[in-house]
Amino acid sequence: MSVRRISKKFSVQSVEASELKGAKFSLLGESTEAYAGIPTEVVDEDIEAEDEDNTQLNLFEEDDKTLPPMSNWFGKLAAYTGGIEPTVGETKQLKEKQTKSSDNKRLGTILGVFLPCCQNIFGILLFVRVGWITGVAGAFQTFLIVLLCCSCTMLTALSMSAIATNGKVPAGGSYFMISRSIGPAFGGAVGILFYLGTTIASAMYLVGAVEVFLKYICPQASLFGDITSDAALFNNTRVYGTILLFTVMCCVFMGIRFVSRFAAVSLAAVLISILCVYLGVFTVNPSRSPYVCALGGRLLSQDFITVNGTAQCHKNTTGPIYEAYCNNPEIATEESCAFFNANNISYFPAMPGLTSQKFFENFFESHYREKGKAYDNIDFPADRKYGQGSNIADVTSSFMLLLGIYFPSVTGIMAGSNRSGDLTNPQKSIPMGTILAITMTSLVYLSSPLLFAAICDGSVMRDKFGESYGGILLVAAFAWPHFWVILIGSCLSTIGAGLQSLTGAPRLLQAIAQDNVMPFLDVFKVITKRGEPLRAQLLCYGIAQLGILIASIDYLTPLITMFFLMCYGFVNLATMLNGFLKEPSWRPRFRFYHWFLSFVGLCLCIALMFISSWYYTIVAWALAFAIYKYIEFRGASKEWGDATRGLQMSTAKEAILKLGNKPIHTKNxxxxxxxxxxxxxxxxxxxxxxxxxxxxxxxxxxxxxxxxxxxxxxxxxxxxxxxxxxxxxxxxxxxxxxxxxxxxxxxxxxxxxxxxxxxxxxxxxxxxxxxxxxxxxxxxxxxxxxxxxxxxxxxxxxxxxxxxxxxxxxxxxxxxxxKGNQMIGNVDVWCIVHDGGLLLLTSYLLMRNRVWRKCHLRIFVVATEEDDIVNLKKDMTKFLYDLRINASVEVVAMSTADISAYVAQRTASIEQRRALLMQMKISTVEARCDPQLIVDQHRKPSSADINPADIVKSNCSIDSHKLLPAISATSTESSDQSPDHATNVTNTSSSDSASKEDTKPSNLKPDTESNDKPISNHSHHCTVSFATGSNVAVSESDKSTNPKENDANSELNRGINEFTFSPSNPLTKLVQKAAREAGSKEEHLLNKAHPGRM
CATH class of the missing domain: 3.40.50.620 (HUPs)
Known part of the structure; x- marks a missing residue:
């Protein structure tokens, strides 16, 4: 809203141009700093002023440096992103897209969100581990595992939808939503963990593909002997996994176009495979099912009982079973032969079809075993030489461990948000597509353990690698029309998932580096001419190779579970904070959320982490905390208007309101x-x-x-x-x-x-x-x-x-x-009267610092000759003990006669000084520079004082009741300082109460150190002097309510200011002694130790 210049005949005589310059309008009652919660980045823009030579003709002109015209302002407002800003590289991509033809195809909900999410959620675990988990945990507990995992992802999807619809979502996905919602420190920490989880997930997918290849497609390709042994399987997986990883990385280096084309093939493979599995569930029958042989409930390997291509499942003495258990001198024992004779042999179909009997048999019963134990008939020791094959537990199993193994199968819910830059309407497509994908995949995952329990024998499902029915994958054994469809489809879908992970993880790392929140990641900002983050890709290749070397899905999945649960937990945390705090800028279009649901999702994520693996959880949280602290102390300062700052503001406001205006207790x-x-x-x-x-x-x-x-x-x-x-x-x-x-x-x-x-x-x-x-x-x-x-x-x-x-x-x-050298020496506190412990507290706080830690604290208590010095020292020692302060106590006795004789001279001395100045014809201006007249003028009047009207008026005045009695302290520094170096610190605090005339006088304790400040009737002060080569001295005086005592205090200080030294005065003796020790004159010492005289 800019008012342009008008005709010269219009003028404003009553308003100067300088008064109007920089004026600002307010729009709809909002300051120009923020329009209805919109950040200033949206509305602030520098606009060059037009015709600067004729600005004086303007009737009114806005400050163009702070306010844009309305047309520009609305243009900026249309590009408002709600605090979610793209990186520099993504901004360039967006600009390039805007220059292309307007009829460029954009993705909708199905192609842009639903199908990518389904592709990433459906993974290798559905094909190679769900059946085994159902056989070990039972259908009911497996259903609970799946329900917990799916509930976690659904609650996270609701929270993510709320964040995604609270403004425009640029390409960048989950990291940008998290970092712009909970701050750069939390966002960077979670972003790194999410990156590690995505990279290790790619290794898991490739290990799963190698497992399908070696175990079910081509066992003859083993390079290290029998593939049924764990050592051979791990070594083969490492070799073939490394080859597959190199091949996949070559595809990644070719660019995003090739990856996108292969993604379509992978998606088709996974959808067809799942369809074939469900068709096989309803079509399987004993005639289509493979048969298995069991001895006493223990399944025997198909290769163990097969002779000349025929299965020999019987107890005949000529059969391979009798030979192994009773007749082979190398492996047969009395115990094994007794086990053979005591148990029956059965031969039955592995998947007889849908039956309620099998369903109820497998519903509640669980078979958790330690590594090396047999799942069935635990009385007889498990040994692979007796043909028991994969019926022996190769990993320790429990509900918690199986939960950690299963959770990665439900991840991938943020694939749609990662493609937000290609969506026609992200605020509509992301919530709808993500929730629809989670709903469909959850139905598949929830129904799969129930269907598997209804069609398969329990011992068959516990046969992890299918050795009892010919080494066929469980879901492939009953799939329709042929098991090769599942084997090829699962292998292709797994490789595709790994390819997408290795494509997305480097871009995520490059985005984190582009935000400049972690300086050590700056090297990964660099991209090639084709826009590929080559350096980040090489790092991902190295991390994925480490995952390949682990060579086991069961050991990789708990790590992935921790990283993804951390990410999902912080998404829920961000939505919970924004929803609970009700920030003005929190206005998501997605309405089907509540902060309490996000809180439940956060609690569920944390619970799942500890349930899966408490030690992995501690490692993940420790890593996140370390990254958080690194960003907090070393990272670049970023301000994104996150929910964490809103929580801090809300907490601070509530804390201040709770404190109110009540007086602070002494302890606090x-x-x-x-x-x-x-x-x-x-x-x-x-x-x-x-x-x-x-x-x-x-x-x-x-x-x-x-x-x-x-x-x-x-x-x-x-x-x-x-x-x-x-x-x-x-x-x-x-x-x-x-x-x-x-x-x-x-x-x-x-x-x-x-x-x-x-x-x-x-x-x-x-x-x-x-x-x-x-x-x-x-x-x-x-x-x-x-x-x-x-x-x-x-x-x-x-x-x-x-x-x-x-x-x-x-x-x-x-x-x-x-950061300098430590001080060495003593810190002496001279206590005249008790002031409530402020001096001791100040000295205590100062000595807790490294600079003063080697100094020793000494308390000097000044007493009169009439006081009980022994009991006074005893009481002071106990007082310090009760205060938990380590210090030594010394008592110094002084005569009250010295003070009384000094006080009697004060009034006469003031009058003599004034008369002397008048005889010298000192002007008023020169008199202002006389310190004593300044002190006398502002001293509180009393009955013994001279008339204040007779004192020379001065602007350079010192009000004596505003100053406090002195504490001086010195110590020896360990550095190479000059001997005459000194530093003085004066601490002044006021009192809340005024003196009363009728109060009984208190015992005045004279100062025993150089004290040139007037003693106040209302307050106290301390002076700390750090000087080399001298001891520490601290003296203190308290307020007095008696007029005569007040006069005595003023007389004592005036004598010090005038440098009046008497041989009988103990103050003179102390100053002279200190001067001799320092090797300087009395005047020089007093100038150094006295803050009021130069």
């Missing part, structure tokens, strides 16, 4: 630090060592907000604000701080700090600590009205008004790096 208190980090003109941090200090306090596990303030107007400095915020975010990541970045544009820094202190945080996540750097050069420009000192004092007053503590590091640019 933690430092929520608001860090003010000033930026220069190039948006570079001036004191980035503040972030090192914040990182070293990370043990508090509080919320950290790194903020900066820009002077100006938000309209003019919007781009600067974005750039500054991006730089702050980079600094946070560089210093490994778990926090947020924020930039505020305000008219002045003072106003910005006040607004930041008031508005930072939300609810009980409001910040309780403000960290700012100390103004080192405050004397340089203190004569100006907007000096750094004035801004600093304004910040202190704002923090006190907002009832938050302050951390004011001095010399922060020399502060130890978080």
């Amino acid at each position: 208190w933690r430092p929520q630090i608001l860090v003010y980090l000033p930026l220069d003109e190039n948006f570079q941090a001036r004191h980035d060592r503040l972030l090192d200090l914040v990182y070293q306090l990370k043990a508090g596990h509080g919320l950290t907000l790194v903020a900066s303030i820009l002077e100006g107007d938000i309209i003019d400095r919007r781009n600067d604000m974005i750039a500054a915020k991006a730089h702050l975010s980079d600094l946070i990541q560089e210093h490994r701080i778990k926090g947020l970045a924020e930039v505020l544009v305000a008219s002045t820094i003072d106003e910005g700090m006040k607004n930041m202190a008031q508005c930072a945080g939300l609810g009980n996540l409001r910040h309780n600590t403000l960290m700012v750097s100390y103004p080192e050069d405050w004397r340089v420009d203190c004569k100006s009205s907007g000096s750094k000192l004035s801004k600093f004092i304004s910040t202190l007053r704002a923090a006190q008004a907002c009832d938050i503590a302050m951390l004011v590091p001095k010399g922060i640019d020399s502060f130890p790096l978080s």
Whole structure:
């Protein structure tokens, strides 16, 4: 909606052009940032302005950089994909398709979705394992296995349909639906597992094809002896599987066209084979059925009882059975002969036809056995030398293991979504075609174990490779019209499924690499001139070769089950989250879904994983977690508006609302630090060592907000604000701080700090600590009205008004790096009075960091001469023990007379100082730079004070009640620092209660270390000084409610600020002693240890 220029005679005198520049409309009550939940990528587009020379003639002009014309906007809206974006390669393919003739054929529901899904779902397991599973588990338990698997896929199909219809679905299929629905980290992890599952599935298909070839089509092709032995079968499978894999990969290298043509042949083969199987079920009878021979219920191999082409199933002494059990000296034993004499021999049809007797015999009875045990008549040991053949269990069987073996037969439900780019109407065809395919295949799978149980003898179904009836595949033995139809059809369909897997898996890997979520996959982005991902194909070839070397379907299927169940589980998770959270952008056209059904599907997937194989499940989840963490820490940052972010927002909102505005209990208190980090003109941090200090306090596990303030107007400095915020975010990541970045544009820094202190945080996540750097050069420009000192004092007053503590590091640019050397020495905390444990907690949190971990914490308790020093030390030691803090305790006694004598001189000293300044004719501006006058002016008045009106007014003021008593600490660093290096950190926190005049005075504990800050009546503070070659000292004073005590506190601090040293004053002695140890003068030491004097 752009209003073009009009005639010159129209003018707007009351509105300046600068006020209209950048104005934005709102459409239907929605901000231009998002139209009814549509991402900004759809609506934002840079449009060049026309006739820029005459823009001043426009009555109104929109910001063309943010808003497109309505025609372009609707064009973009028509291409909205609901957050599912194609990769670069797929975008090029889509553009090429759009340039072709408009009458290009598109696929419908049947050809585009239904038939491909059927082809991928019907696999080798239906032909080679379903009968065996039915014989081992029984028809009822097999039906439960099939029902669980089909229910899982149906619930997943409902969830997938909801995702697929929530916007346009590009070519790319399952990976794009998952990654754009649950985020790049989860999507990438599941995408890799889905890729591995698809690649290993191709190996399973080829191993199955080789098994059909060697076992049922051409056993004479064995290269390693008797094919009935496991070792020979595995070795033959490895050789022929490698040859077949190479042949199939050559077909893959030829391109997608050849694969598509062979897919039609494979689909026809599988459909014809299944039709022949069902025709055989209803036409089989004893005359068409092969016969089997059993001794005591154990089937005997057809080759074992056949002599000269005739089956010898009898107990005659001239027969092969008697010879093996009783007459052959090499294998016959007394036990085997007794077994022969005790059991009868029977000869009966393997598939007598549909009978209720067989059905009920095979319905409930199961025959789970360990590897090497016989399925029938377990009293006699199983041995292949007695002709028992494949009636001996070659793998350990149980309900859980059979479930893991069977599940891959129901996979392939996402074949239709992979072809969404070729569909006429994907939002209609994908749900309908997929659900229809699952319904049809589920009917086939559910009916097959029941029909097999009704027509086959149980022992025959347990004969895994059909050795008792001539080595014929079970379903081929009763198929109509001939068993060769099933053998050839199953072999072709299996090779076709493997070919499609090896074609789709490289494209899936290339799509994941194209998304730039995993840097180590960048090498697989490359495609050939024909658009083939050659490098990804070579990797798939290597992984499939490893699967071929396993050489057994029974060992491959559990792995495939884990990977596919992970994929299906996350599809259900994405739909469940979107449906439960009810995001505004969640508007699928497919209505037959519910978040609870998706939740059931997710639970079913997880349950099936643990039921199939708990150790494979742990491996799969561990692999997924490792990939997730890799993408989270090393992968590219992607924002796709996924359901995971919506869950985080919803959870955060509920947590904040539950916290409410109730006061935080002492046990739950933690430092929520608001860090003010000033930026220069190039948006570079001036004191980035503040972030090192914040990182070293990370043990508090509080919320950290790194903020900066820009002077100006938000309209003019919007781009600067974005750039500054991006730089702050980079600094946070560089210093490994778990926090947020924020930039505020305000008219002045003072106003910005006040607004930041008031508005930072939300609810009980409001910040309780403000960290700012100390103004080192405050004397340089203190004569100006907007000096750094004035801004600093304004910040202190704002923090006190907002009832938050302050951390004011001095010399922060020399502060130890978080990645630097460890500090060695002592950290001494000087306790004047108990302040509630904040000093101990701060020291404890700091020492938990690696930099300070080697330091030892010492607590110095200051007491008067009248106090019981022994009991005081004992009580303090017990107090630290109860707090679980390891520290040593020392008690220092001081005389109260020293303090009393010092306090009596304070009022006279103030008056003398003022008179001296008047005699020197110091101007008002120069007087503003006198620290003591600043302190005196803002000190809280009392009965002993001079008249505040007589004090020189100053803009560079320090409000004494906003500052707190000092704690200084020093330690020795193990790095090569200069001896005179020092860093000061001042921690200030305010109190909630005001002093009362009628309160009884408390015992004042004087400071025994250099303390140049005025003692507040309402708060406390701590100063931590890290200096080489000196011990650590920490001193503390608490608030007082007695006016005389307040005066005493102020007198003590004023004396320190004026550098008044008395030989009888213990403070003087301590300072002089420290100066001698450091090898410096008293004045130099005080400047280093004192944050208030330069």
